[in-house]
Amino acid sequence: AQKITQTQPGMFVQEKEAVTLDCTYDTSDPSYGLFWYKQPSSGEMIFLIYQGSYDQQNATEGRYSLNFQKARKSANLVISASQLGDSAMYFCAMKAAGNKLTFGGGTRVLVKP
Amino acid sequence: DAEITQSPRHKITETGRQVTLACHQTWNHNNMFWYRQDLGHGLRLIHYSYGVHDTNKGEVSDGYSVSRSNTEDLPLTLESAASSQTSVYFCASSGSEFSGTPRNEQFFGPGTRLTVL
Numbered sequence: 001a002q003k004i005t006q007t008q009p010g011m012f013v014q015e016k017e018a019v020t021l022d023c024t025y026d027t028s029d030p031s032y033g034l035f036w037y038k039q040p041s042s043g044e045m046i047f048l049i050y051q052g053s054y055d056q057q058n059a060t061e062g063r064y065s066l067n068f069q070k071a072r073k074s075a076n077l078v079i080s081a082s083q084l085g086d087s088a089m090y091f092c093a094m095k096a097a098g099n100k101l102t103f104g105g106g107t108r109v110l111v112k113p
Numbered sequence: 114d115a116e117i118t119q120s121p122r123h124k125i126t127e128t129g130r131q132v133t134l135a136c137h138q139t140w141n142h143n144n145m146f147w148y149r150q151d152l153g154h155g156l157r158l159i160h161y162s163y164g165v166h167d168t169n170k171g172e173v174s175d176g177y178s179v180s181r182s183n184t185e186d187l188p189l190t191l192e193s194a195a196s197s198q199t200s201v202y203f204c205a206s207s208g209s210e211f212s213g214t215p216r217n218e219q220f221f222g223p224g225t226r227l228t229v230l
Contacts, residue, residue, distance in 0.1 A: 004155075035218060045156075045203065045221035052215050091155055098163070099144055099210050099217055100171070103155035 002027045002094050006104035013082045013111050020067070021077040021107045023092030033095035034075040036066065039106070040088040048090075051075055079109075087111045115140040119204050119222040127230055132191040134225050136204030144207045145187040146219060147171075147179060149200040156203060162187055163209070194229045201226050 003026040013019040025034065036048040051059045051066045059066040067076040079086055092104040117138040126132050138145065143164045148156040158171030160179040168179050176198060178190045191198055205219040 006155075033216070037221075043201070043224050045205075047218045047220075050216040050218060093156075095217075097210070098161075099207050099219070100146070100158060100161060101148075101156070101205075101219060103148075103157070105155045 002102040004104035008107045010108040035093045117222040134189045138206040142206035146205045148203045
């Protein structure tokens with residue numbers, strides 16, 4: 001069975017600074033994918049970034065990058081140059097066979113001006 | 114533009130009543146999923162479908178059912194609503210596992226906030 005752990009329930013970050021959100025996972029499948037989704041206060045789920053288990057390079061999407069350490073089973077999200085609009089809940093999720101997702105409990109980020 | 118919609122967006126019902134939440138997608142996706150979101154638990158999978166007439170139980174399926182009569186819709190039914198089913202419900206869809214990009218991310222609807230009194 002897959003498991004995702006996000007150990008930071010909430011954190012503050014100063015505007016324009018970088019922030020790292022932790023995510024560790026557990027799976028026995030050799031092939032899997034890791035996602036990060038953003039959920040602003042309006043409630044929708046917004047896809048941010050994806051890392052496949054066989055991808056050689058860490059994924060990047062604009063100000064988002066994924067620090068993928070396969071041996072440590074971690075897939076931390078780095079947000080560079082934080083903006084006020086980055087204040088939201090962030091969820092790490094793992095894709096299993098059949099494209100089903102297992103989510104972590106989320107991390108709430110509040111960006112301070 | 115393709116989209117995924119849910120209705121109603123908010124629903125208040127009473128214990129014991131049957132409730133159906135609608136989900137409609139125009140992505141022409143084969144895969145559809147229902148999740149519930151509770152504080153401290155992230156999203157948990159209730160039911161999912163890989164195509165017409167296919168349905169499968171997820172992690173927290175007790176008290177819920179789904180049916181898939183066409184590609185676009187996957188309604189979620191609470192047979193006899195309980196207070197423990199007060200939650201926010203998200204529907205999502207994606208392409209088949211081996212179609213499109215390896216990423217094949219799920220696209221989420223806006224959610225339905227259900228309160229069971």
